[in-house]
Amino acid sequence: MITYEQQQLHDADSLFRVGHFEFAKIRYQDIVKSNPNSSAARTAQYNLGYINVYFENNLGSWEAALREFKKFASLYPDDDRIDEVNSWIQLLLAMELFKKNYNASIDKTKILETELTAKDAEALAEKPPVDVNALNESLRSCTLAKDSLQKKTKELENLILELDERCQQAIKDQ
Secondary structure (H helix, E strand, O other): OOOHHHHHHHHHHHHHHOOOHHHHHHHHHHHHHHOOOOHHHHHHHHHHHHHHHOOOOOOOOHHHHHHHHHHHHHHOOOOOOHHHHHHHHHHHHHHHHHHHHHHHHHHHHHHHHHHHHHHHHHHHHHOOOOOHHHHHHHHHHHHHHHHHHHHHHHHHHHHHHHHHHHHHHHHHHO
16 A cells, blocks of 8 residues: 555656656655655655756756755664765765865966956067067078188187197207
8 A cells, every 4th residue: 555655755756757857856845844754755855865966957956965965964864875865965065165166266267367468468568569670680690690700710720720730840840
């Protein structure tokens, strides 16, 4: 024989399975309100948390799931599912913390981006425009000077070698 609460729970579960999540939530809430100490109410309270983390429920909410699982833990601390509920609570708290840190990082990034953009604009305003032709001419002059210096260095090395040979020869001749 099926009790009225079991029938209500079956109806709510059927709504959940076919994707009518909001209607299922209402039915689960009614079961919990009508007799909070029944086994059907325990299952309904658990499902109120689970329905909010269910992957196909686009209207689900981690915050709502956390609230419902915490309510389950406070109402039914001796239930067989308490370890699973505590795991959900820990997971949801970690996700909440991650979300908070992520949002804070996004905000900091936007602030830094704005500051850098302002600094870049100031720096560009302070710098005179670059004369590319003048830079090219300076580069060409430096290259020519370097080539000329290398040529002079080679001539000087040859002169030193020639002087060294003459000194060697003069020493032999004496």
